[in-house]
Amino acid sequence: MSRLPAVRRPDLLRLPLLGALLRWRRGRLVFQLALLLVALLIIYDGLTGPQIAPENIATVAAWLQYRGLVVLALLFAGNLFCMCCPFTLPRTLARRLSDRGRRWPRSLRNKWVAILFFFLLLFVYEWFDLWASPWLTAWVAVAYFAGAFLLEAIFRESPFCKYVCPLGTFNFAGSTISPLQITVHDRDVCRTCPGKECVNGSAQVLGCGTELFPPQLASNIDCTFCLDCARACPYENVALAPRSPLQELLRPDAWPRRWDWAMLALVFAFTALSNAFGMVPPFYELEAALAGWLGREEPGLVLLLIFGTIDLLFPAGFGLGVAWLSRHLAGKREPLRHTFTRYAPAVMPLAFAIWLAHYGFHFATGALSIVPVTQNFLLDHGITVFGRPDWTLSALLPLSWLLPLEIGITLVGLAGTLYLTGERAAHLEPEPDPLSAQLPWVLLFLAIALAAIILFTLPMEMRGTGFMD
Amino acid sequence: MKKQTFFALLLLILLIPLAACARQSQQPAAGDVEMTLAVRPDPPAVGDATLEITLTDGEGNPIEDARLNVKGDMSHAGMEPVLAEVEGGAGGVYQVPFRWTMGGDWFVTVDAVLADGTTISRRFDLAVAGNMGGMDMDTGE
Numbered sequence: 001m002s003r004l005p006a007v008r009r010p011d012l013l014r015l016p017l018l019g020a021l022l023r024w025r026r027g028r029l030v031f032q033l034a035l036l037l038v039a040l041l042i043i044y045d046g047l048t049g050p051q052i053a054p055e056n057i058a059t060v061a062a063w064l065q066y067r068g069l070v071v072l073a074l075l076f077a078g079n080l081f082c083m084c085c086p087f088t089l090p091r092t093l094a095r096r097l098s099d100r101g102r103r104w105p106r107s108l109r110n111k112w113v114a115i116l117f118f119f120l121l122l123f124v125y126e127w128f129d130l131w132a133s134p135w136l137t138a139w140v141a142v143a144y145f146a147g148a149f150l151l152e153a154i155f156r157e158s159p160f161c162k163y164v165c166p167l168g169t170f171n172f173a174g175s176t177i178s179p180l181q182i183t184v185h186d187r188d189v190c191r192t193c194p195g196k197e198c199v200n201g202s203a204q205v206l207g208c209g210t211e212l213f214p215p216q217l218a219s220n221i222d223c224t225f226c227l228d229c230a231r232a233c234p235y236e237n238v239a240l241a242p243r244s245p246l247q248e249l250l251r252p253d254a255w256p257r258r259w260d261w262a263m264l265a266l267v268f269a270f271t272a273l274s275n276a277f278g279m280v281p282p283f284y285e286l287e288a289a290l291a292g293w294l295g296r297e298e299p300g301l302v303l304l305l306i307f308g309t310i311d312l313l314f315p316a317g318f319g320l321g322v323a324w325l326s327r328h329l330a331g332k333r334e335p336l337r338h339t340f341t342r343y344a345p346a347v348m349p350l351a352f353a354i355w356l357a358h359y360g361f362h363f364a365t366g367a368l369s370i371v372p373v374t375q376n377f378l379l380d381h382g383i384t385v386f387g388r389p390d391w392t393l394s395a396l397l398p399l400s401w402l403l404p405l406e407i408g409i410t411l412v413g414l415a416g417t418l419y420l421t422g423e424r425a426a427h428l429e430p431e432p433d434p435l436s437a438q439l440p441w442v443l444l445f446l447a448i449a450l451a452a453i454i455l456f457t458l459p460m461e462m463r464g465t466g467f468m469d
Numbered sequence: 470m471k472k473q474t475f476f477a478l479l480l481l482i483l484l485i486p487l488a489a490c491a492r493q494s495q496q497p498a499a500g501d502v503e504m505t506l507a508v509r510p511d512p513p514a515v516g517d518a519t520l521e522i523t524l525t526d527g528e529g530n531p532i533e534d535a536r537l538n539v540k541g542d543m544s545h546a547g548m549e550p551v552l553a554e555v556e557g558g559a560g561g562v563y564q565v566p567f568r569w570t571m572g573g574d575w576f577v578t579v580d581a582v583l584a585d586g587t588t589i590s591r592r593f594d595l596a597v598a599g600n601m602g603g604m605d606m607d608t609g610e
Binding site: 363 | 540542543544545546547548549550552571572574576578592599
């Protein structure tokens with residue numbers, strides 16, 4: 001307590017009111033309880049309410065509101081939804097009940113498991129038409145609570161957040177271009193700090209659940225914005241500071257040279273494409289063609305083939321192929337991992353832009369539908385003060401604006417990705433890469449952007465009709 | 470671990486009966502009124518359409534002078550529903566001008582108030598074929 005650091009950078013934690021709320025020991029709990037209420041409503045209405053997706057809080061809140069708001073939060077602030085995550089509330093209970101159990105297995109301390117669960121969620125979403133089923137949506141929420149609780153009860157750190165949670169994986173990936181990041185005011189304070197309470201915790205506050213050390217933080221990946229580090233720091237040295245959205249991906253030391261991290265970036269990009277692809281006519285044609293080729297109509301197998309290919313095989317195949325070509329053109333004799341990890345993260349602005357354009361589209365066309373859905377819910381429970389639902393409430397923006405917006409967002413993302421490609425080629429190694437080494441990556445990124453724009457211009461047909469004549 | 474297991478099981482036990490519930494207002498009214506739906510064009514495709522809803526009593530006699538509220542929802546959240554109202558129903562047949570705004574799976578919910586005040590609600594599931602016109606950009610304007 002003896003040494004308060006000088007404030008050298010803007011810090012949201014120093015703002016009046018908001019800063020005090022964020023730093024308050026129960027500050028996170030306030031936000032979590034708000035989302036816990038929403039999660040409980042999702043479960044309750046999903047299980048008992050109308051089983052028509054547009055009329056049920058579960059499907060509207062989970063697949064429309066949440067996804068729209070999460071990309072906007074990532075774009076304008078950071079990983080706010082992990083900060084407010086209600087699934088970690090029973091996790092905290094489990095942590096207290098458990099005896100600080102064993103460590104998460106070393107072989108699983110990577111992003112491969114997270115990629116797998118992220119893929120599984122997207123696959124299950126398509127297979128079981130989760131967007132159309134309030135009942136299943138409710139059970140997904142229950143599964144989240146149960147998963148967080150069980151893993152936290154068994155393991156010592158927070159493996160659910162760091163290694164398993166698909167929503168967290170999406171948020172971690174998206175937050176790499178967010179304008180806020182946890183950092184410190186004075187690294188010397190941390191260097192001489194004896195307790196390292198930000199990680200180890202104190203008597204009153206838990207330390208970082210994902211075991212991050214703020215002065216070493218260069219990336220938002222794995223940071224849940226829980227702010228436990230800031231609350232635990234006895235020197236008030238932890239800051240929530242603004243940064244350039246590209247800052248993290250411009251820094252040579254921000255990401256480790258690991259296959260899993262770089263592959264996550266490409267998976268994030270290709271899943272953005274596949275998630276949009278699942279809504280347009282060519283998807284149904286491919287689905288029907290594959291079913292014919294297999295000689296049987298098994299949606300699960302067909303969808304696994306389609307989404308497994310796009311979400312997992314394409315990132316691995318194109319990524320490795322382009323990395324090999326890039327290294328070959330550069331004439332370098334470096335491990336392929338170095339080439340791969342140098343360029344793959346540059347895709348993040350484009351990948352996020354595609355997700356933003358897609359989820360933003362749905363949010364813009366249907367965000368207001370939560371109003372009549374809530375009115376209907378209240379009416380069903382005898383609360384008439386808010387009147388009868390006006391089902392025409394739906395769009396936030398005129399539909400004619402949306403395609404130009406989607407294309408514009410994608411092009412801005414592409415510009416960011418191309419800029420990063422050049423910068424990472426020039427500055428990540430002592431010896432810059434020649435233009436020829438960047439060319440295969442530029443072509444890959446252009447192809448991804450072109451695919452996204454084509455998808456956005458195609459007529460959207462909702463799922464479930466793939467096998468119908 | 471016994472406490473955690475207990476809490477997890479308790480949660481599941483509490484949720485299972487909830488899953489079996491449906492709110493009273495969502496349960497269709499009982500009765501011997503028959504409601505059928507035919508669509509034109511058939512099979513339905515994006516664009517203008519007519520819904521032909523027929524009401525008959527338990528003996529097959531037409532029910533006239535009912536007021537029908539029709540709501541077309543897609544299977545996913547976020548699309549503005551298509552709403553329509555119709556009254557009269559000569560011969561028990563109610564013609565409802567309609568518009569399929571997008572290809573995909575639709576739920577058409579028909580709420581009917583009969584002349585004697587009896588209410589009846591039925592839901593019909595349909596698959597609407599898309600076309601290259603795709604999403605109706607004029608929806609809501």
